[in-house]
Amino acid sequence: MAVTTAVAHPNVALVKYWGKQDKAGNLPATPNLSITLSTLSTQTSVRESAHDQLVLNDHEQQDLKVAAWLRQLRESYDIPPLHIETNNNFPTGAGLASSASGFAALITAINEHCALGHNPALCSDLARRGSASAARSIYGGFVALVPPQWQAQKLAPAEHWPLRVVVAVTSHLPKAVGSTEGMQRSRDTSAYYPAWVSGSGQDFEAAASAIEARNFQRLAEVSELNCLKMHSLMLTSVPTLSYWTPATLACMETVRELRRQGEGVFFSIDAGPQVKAICLPESQLQVAEQLRETPGVVEVISCELGEGARIVPS
Ligand code: PMV
Numbered sequence: 484m485a486v487t488t489a490v491a492h493p494n495v496a497l498v499k500y501w502g503k504q505d506k507a508g509n510l511p512a513t514p515n516l517s518i519t520l521s522t523l524s525t526q527t528s529v530r531e532s533a534h535d536q537l538v539l540n541d542h543e544q545q546d547l548k549v550a551a552w553l554r555q556l557r558e559s560y561d562i563p564p565l566h567i568e569t570n571n572n573f574p575t576g577a578g579l580a581s582s583a584s585g586f587a588a589l590i591t592a593i594n595e596h597c598a599l600g601h602n603p604a605l606c607s608d609l610a611r612r613g614s615a616s617a618a619r620s621i622y623g624g625f626v627a628l629v630p631p632q633w634q635a636q637k638l639a640p641a642e643h644w645p646l647r648v649v650v651a652v653t654s655h656l657p658k659a660v661g662s663t664e665g666m667q668r669s670r671d672t673s674a675y676y677p678a679w680v681s682g683s684g685q686d687f688e689a690a691a692s693a694i695e696a697r698n699f700q701r702l703a704e705v706s707e708l709n710c711l712k713m714h715s716l717m718l719t720s721v722p723t724l725s726y727w728t729p730a731t732l733a734c735m736e737t738v739r740e741l742r743r744q745g746e747g748v749f750f751s752i753d754a755g756p757q758v759k760a761i762c763l764p765e766s767q768l769q770v771a772e773q774l775r776e777t778p779g780v781v782e783v784i785s786c787e788l789g790e791g792a793r794i795v796p797s
Contacts, residue, residue, distance in 0.1 A: 487596035488528040491587035491792035493579055494519045494619045494626065495648060495751050495759045497706040498690045499713040502670045502680065503663075509612050512670070513683035514629040516638065516690050517619045518761070520648055521789035523573045525584035528797055529592045532566035539569050552586070552613040562597050573784070574655040579757055582662075584792075586610045586617035591792040603791065607635040614662075623790035625694050629687070641788035644697045647767040649760040651774040652782040653730035658755045665717065665724050665754060672721040679716050686712075699763055703742075703749035706761070710751045717754075726754050730779025734758035737777045741770055 500515035535553060537544045549567075556562055567589065575581045590610045594601050601609070603621050611618035611633060618634065619626040624641040628634075660668075670676050686709045693702035717724035731752060738750040738760050747763035748770050762770045767785060775783045 484530050485596070486528050486530045486797040487592050488526060488795050488797040489588045489591035489595070489792055490524050490526050490795050491584040491591060491620045492520050492525075492623075492789040493523050493573070493581065493584045494616065495761070496616065496619075496753070497702065497751065497761070498683065498687045498709050499753075500615055500628065501662075501713045501716060502666050502676065503615075508633070509615055510633050511615050511628060512680055514627065514687040515616075515619075515683075516625070516627045516687055516694075517616070518625055518646065518648065519620060519623045519641075519789045519791065520650075520786040522784060522786040523571075523579065523584070523650070524789075525569060525571050525581065525588045526795070527567060527569040527585070527588035527592050529565050529567050529589075529596050531563045534564045536566045537569070538567065540571060540575065548582070548613065549589070555612060556593075556609065560597065560599055562593065565593070565596075574652065575657070579650070579652075579753075579755065582614040583616040583620045586613035587620035587792040589613070590617075591621070591794065595794050604632075604634040604636075606792070608633070611635075621792050624788055627687075627691065638691060639694060641790070644694065645764055646788060647762050647764055647770075648786045648788075649762060649767060649770045649774055650784040650786065651730075651734045651758040651760065651777065651780045652784065653728055653734065653756045653758070653779050655781070658726065660724055660754075662754050665720070668722075668724060669716045669720045673716045673719045675712075675716050675719055679712055682712070683709075699747050703747075703761075706751060707749045714752065724754075726756055727752070728756040728779065730777070731756045731758055733777045733779055734760075734774060737773050738770075741766070741773055746770060
């Protein structure tokens with residue numbers, strides 16, 4: 484029986500997405516921008532089956548998000564029942580963007596298997612309907628997700644600026660509040676939400692031009708502050724959304740100390756306790772060593788910038 488396999492990588496947003504528009508299509512409220520990682524990956528195989536079945540890391544799952552996404556996809560395309568087998572080589576649902584690489588790999592496999600014939604822009608559109616950050620994992624390197632189309636766009640390839648990302652894993656536990664629920668809560672209850680929305684365009688432009696000019700200091704300033712703005716929104720939501728642990732704070736302090744010592748590094752944190760340290764290649768070893776020694780860090784994973792989603796041999 485024909486099996487089609489795709490691989491995709493998680494991405495780290497340097498200008499974050501936190502909040503949706505009030506329209507259909509899972510549209511972000513603000514422009515956002517990311518880098519796609521290497522090393523961490525999701526591999527997904529699809530084949531026809533009597534009924535839909537999802538096996539994640541060898542365990543059968545009832546995933547409501549995937550089921551709803553498939554239902555929506557079938558309103559427009561002829562897609563048979565599928566057996567989907569997906570494996571992550573990193574902790575799932577713990578703020579390491581497993582849904583981004585997951586939906587990007589899944590639509591890439593389905594597009595090929597069911598001969599939908601979509602180009603990456605349209606695959607990105609369909610991936611976004613499952614998880615907006617997944618739209619960005621369709622491409623490698625530096626990627627933007629912006630209006631009016633909200634299909635991801637390649638800003639620059641990985642070779643443009645070979646940054647490194649050192650991921651400090653502080654917990655393997657899945658997050659307590661998922662991103663969809665969290666975003667809704669922030670939009671409905673945080674007094675800072677309007678400021679977040681109105682300031683995002685400026686952050687996006689500043690980060691995009693820092694990337695174009697390969698200005699690390701500028702990118703570090705904008706991106707770290709944008710991450711802290713998102714976490715301020717989270718913290719001031721009611722009830723509060725607090726994804727940080729003491730180990731997260733310790734890693735942030737390690738990154739600040741490394742910067743005081745002259746290393747080119749800044750941090751980014753998503754909806755989970757892990758810390759991603761984005762750094763210049765010459766700082767990577769020192770950043771990895773210091774994060775490994777930071778109390779509460781259970782694992783350190785070093786990544787380069789990675790490729791977009793693609794079909795691989797089954
Ligand atoms: O695409 P989602 O629903 O997994 O949300 C992503 C939210 C953040 O990771 C916190 C920010 C981002 O832009 O990736």
